[in-house]
Amino acid sequence: MKRMHAFLVMGFIIATTLAIGFFIQKEEEKDARIKVEKLLSSVMKERDNLASEMFFRVSEREKIISYLSASLYKQKMINAKLSENIGRSSRRFSTASQDKKPVELEKIIVSSLLEAEGKILAVDRQNDLVVINLGSTNNLKNGDKLGIYRGDSLIANAQLVKVQDKISAAMVLSEANTKGAIVEVNDIVK
Numbered sequence: 001m002k003r004m005h006a007f008l009v010m011g012f013i014i015a016t017t018l019a020i021g022f023f024i025q026k027e028e029e030k031d032a033r034i035k036v037e038k039l040l041s042s043v044m045k046e047r048d049n050l051a052s053e054m055f056f057r058v059s060e061r062e063k064i065i066s067y068l069s070a071s072l073y074k075q076k077m078i079n080a081k082l083s084e085n086i087g088r089s090s091r092r093f094s095t096a097s098q099d100k101k102p103v104e105l106e107k108i109i110v111s112s113l114l115e116a117e118g119k120i121l122a123v124d125r126q127n128d129l130v131v132i133n134l135g136s137t138n139n140l141k142n143g144d145k146l147g148i149y150r151g152d153s154l155i156a157n158a159q160l161v162k163v164q165d166k167i168s169a170a171m172v173l174s175e176a177n178t179k180g181a182i183v184e185v186n187d188i189v190k
Contacts, residue, residue, distance in 0.1 A: 116134050116138035116139070116140070116190075117188060117189070117190050118132045118133045118134035118138070118188075118189040119132065119133055119185075119186055119187070119188060119189065120132055120148065120183060120184065120185050120186060120187045120189060121133055121167070121185065122185065123183055123184060123185060125182075128171055128172045129161075129169055129170070129171055129172070130148070130158060130169070130170050130172060130183060131167065131168070131169055131170075132146075132167070132168050132169075132170060132189045133166065133167060134166075134167075134168055134189065135163055135164050135165045135166045135167050135168050136163050136164065136165055137165050137166055140160060140163050140168060141160070141163055142160055142161065142162065142163050143159065143160060144159070144160045144163075145157060145158070145159050145160075145173075146158050146159075146160065146170060146189050146190060147189070147190050148172070148183055148187050148188070148189055149187065149188040149189075149190060150181055150184075150187050150188070153181070155181040155182070155183060155187065156172050156173070156174060156183050157172075157173045157174050158170035158171060158172050158173055158189070159171050159173055170189075
């Protein structure tokens with residue numbers, strides 16, 4: 001009986017030890033699962049953030065591509081019109097030089113895509129300089145001459161001395177003094 005009692009106690013101890021071991025193992029697995037779920041959640045959030053950032057970058061690049069495509073198309077149209085004008089003038093010159101008659105050129109029509117009209121942004125009367133809102137993006141270059149108008153009246157002539165992308169400086173060459181008019185901010189430049 002004592003022996004049986006000892007076996008029962010021993011069996012109970014072994015069963016309890018196994019139960020505790022299984023419980024501890026289950027808790028460790030639960031902790032490991034929670035850690036993996038948290039890691040997975042943070043990875044998924046990071047993936048979503050990256051996807052959102054990539055979408056933004058792709059849409060920005062698409063806007064740039066669209067703008068560049070439109071600019072390229074506009075430039076091709078300008079080049080085509082210029083080539084057409086040059087071809088017409090070359091044919092006329094060739095024909096005129098063969099006939100050795102006085103050359104009479106037809107009027108060259110400049111596309112409205114090339115015409116630029118701007119405004120005076122600042123006036124430096126001491127140095128006879130003006131700043132205008134046109135630049136190399138409007139096909140202007142150093143040395144180009146412009147007229148300064150108020151309404152339909154020419155009030156001065158100017159020559160570009162410094163051309164940047166969207167802004168330029170010009171020296172006022174002469175003022176027409178139409179009714180005492182002097183160059184002012186917001187006068188038209190052509």
